[in-house]
Amino acid sequence: MPNNQLTAQVQELLEQAQNAAKRAYAPYSHFQVGAALLLADGSVSLGCNVENASYGATMCAERVALFAACAAGKLSPQQPPQILAVTALPCALCLQVLAEFAGPDLSIWVAGAEGEQPQHFCLKDLLPHTFKL
Numbered sequence: 001m002p003n004n005q006l007t008a009q010v011q012e013l014l015e016q017a018q019n020a021a022k023r024a025y026a027p028y029s030h031f032q033v034g035a036a037l038l039l040a041d042g043s044v045s046l047g048c049n050v051e052n053a054s055y056g057a058t059m060c061a062e063r064v065a066l067f068a069a070c071a072a073g074k075l076s077p078q079q080p081p082q083i084l085a086v087t088a089l090p091c092a093l094c095l096q097v098l099a100e101f102a103g104p105d106l107s108i109w110v111a112g113a114e115g116e117q118p119q120h121f122c123l124k125d126l127l128p129h130t131f132k133l
């Protein structure tokens with residue numbers, strides 16, 4: 001099945017991302033973001049943005065999900081993520097971190113606004129040129 005199909009699994013991930021967004025700590029921007037990352041073992045790592053009075057200390061939802069998965073021993077280049085579902089388009093920093101672990105064809109689903117269809121991208125669409133050492 002092509003990976004751009006809005007399957008029941010993708011819809012479930014998008015719901016999980018939307019629920020995670022409700023737990024965001026965003027008292028400064030009031031922009032709540034959630035992420036649900038399907039991992040190689042079939043489990044899901046969730047993230048929400050966590051802001052700080054020192055703005056630079058803020059962490060995006062996507063990287064919260066990625067780093068939690070890494071800390072759980074479930075994410076590495078040998079255990080790449082399978083699908084990322086998010087409630088907003090990822091920033092370039094998060095895309096670069098994704099590229100550390102995932103191939104260019106990783107599916108990224110972005111939940112639509114109320115009544116809109118989710119959008120599908122591949123990692124390479126959003127970050128065609130990655131930084132590599």
Ligand SMILES: [Zn+2]
Pocket residue numbers: 060061062063090091092093094095
């Ligand atoms: Zn980000």
